[in-house]
Amino acid sequence: xxxxxxxxxxxxxxxxxxxxxxxxxxxxxxxxxxxxxxxxxxxxxxxxxxxxxxxxxxxxxxxxxxxxxxxxxxxxxxxxxxxxxxxxxxxxxxxxxxxxxxxxxxxxxxxxxxxx
Amino acid sequence: xxxxxxxxxxxxxxxxxxxxxxxxxxxxxxxxxxxxxxxxxxxxxxxxxxxxxxxxxxxxxxxxxxxxxxxxxxxxxxxxxxxxxxxxxxxxxxxxxxxxxxxxxxxxxxx
Numbered sequence: 001x002x003x004x005x006x007x008x009x010x011x012x013x014x015x016x017x018x019x020x021x022x023x024x025x026x027x028x029x030x031x032x033x034x035x036x037x038x039x040x041x042x043x044x045x046x047x048x049x050x051x052x053x054x055x056x057x058x059x060x061x062x063x064x065x066x067x068x069x070x071x072x073x074x075x076x077x078x079x080x081x082x083x084x085x086x087x088x089x090x091x092x093x094x095x096x097x098x099x100x101x102x103x104x105x106x107x108x109x110x111x112x113x114x115x116x
Numbered sequence: 117x118x119x120x121x122x123x124x125x126x127x128x129x130x131x132x133x134x135x136x137x138x139x140x141x142x143x144x145x146x147x148x149x150x151x152x153x154x155x156x157x158x159x160x161x162x163x164x165x166x167x168x169x170x171x172x173x174x175x176x177x178x179x180x181x182x183x184x185x186x187x188x189x190x191x192x193x194x195x196x197x198x199x200x201x202x203x204x205x206x207x208x209x210x211x212x213x214x215x216x217x218x219x220x221x222x223x224x225x226x227x
Contacts, residue, residue: 004159006159032212032213032214034214034215036217043203043217043218043219043220044154044160044203044217045217046214046215046216046217049212049214051212057212091157093159093160095159095160095215097213101213102148102165102167104150104162104165105162105213105215106162107152107159107160107161107162108159109158109159110157110158110159112157
């Protein structure tokens with residue numbers, strides 16, 4: 001299947017700092033990318049949807065000023081967690097969708113963020 | 117909200133078929149059913165998807181009822197490496213085609 005790469009796989013940062021997570025589709029162009037977060041023993045929660053060159057659409061309850069999403073190209077989207085706090089510690093997962101009605105989305109391997 | 121309901125957990129003996137059910141009674145006519153699985157601390161892995169016909173690939177089979185209100189994922193010969201959380205997802209049929217994850221089924225394959 002197609003490959004979606006997330007970087008970094010894990011990161012530890014201090015409270016108050018910002019962290020950027022990259023999501024790249026390596027062998028296809030992604031018309032849409034999605035960002036999820038997952039707490040331990042819970043399901044994936046959709047945070048936002050981004051289309052290349054457009055502003056991201058955030059799910060209800062997700063702070064857009066807290067979680068900045070940039071989708072600069074058809075193969076790259078970034079999520080920046082601004083002014084991180086310990087409660088932002090979570091597993092963040094991106095997904096890239098190549099377009100078309102009868103196709104599947106592909107997921108990155110996830111980024112484990114720990115804020116200390 | 118997720119449009120699917122799944123049992124929270126199941127066990128299966130190694131080498132036997134694992135049958136994972138999913139209810140999606142509010143599915144619309146042009147919405148697909150997707151199955152993914154997530155092994156601990158990894159991103160979800162695509163398994164299979166279908167609209168109304170049964171589907172089979174090298175990983176699994178997908179059986180969708182005629183009224184499309186439920187489906188079953190079949191892993192024909194489960195191995196220990198199939199231990200994972202399995203998610204059945206009805207994909208939104210318009211706009212961004214986003215996936216809304218439900219709670220999934222935690223499948224444990226027993227030796």
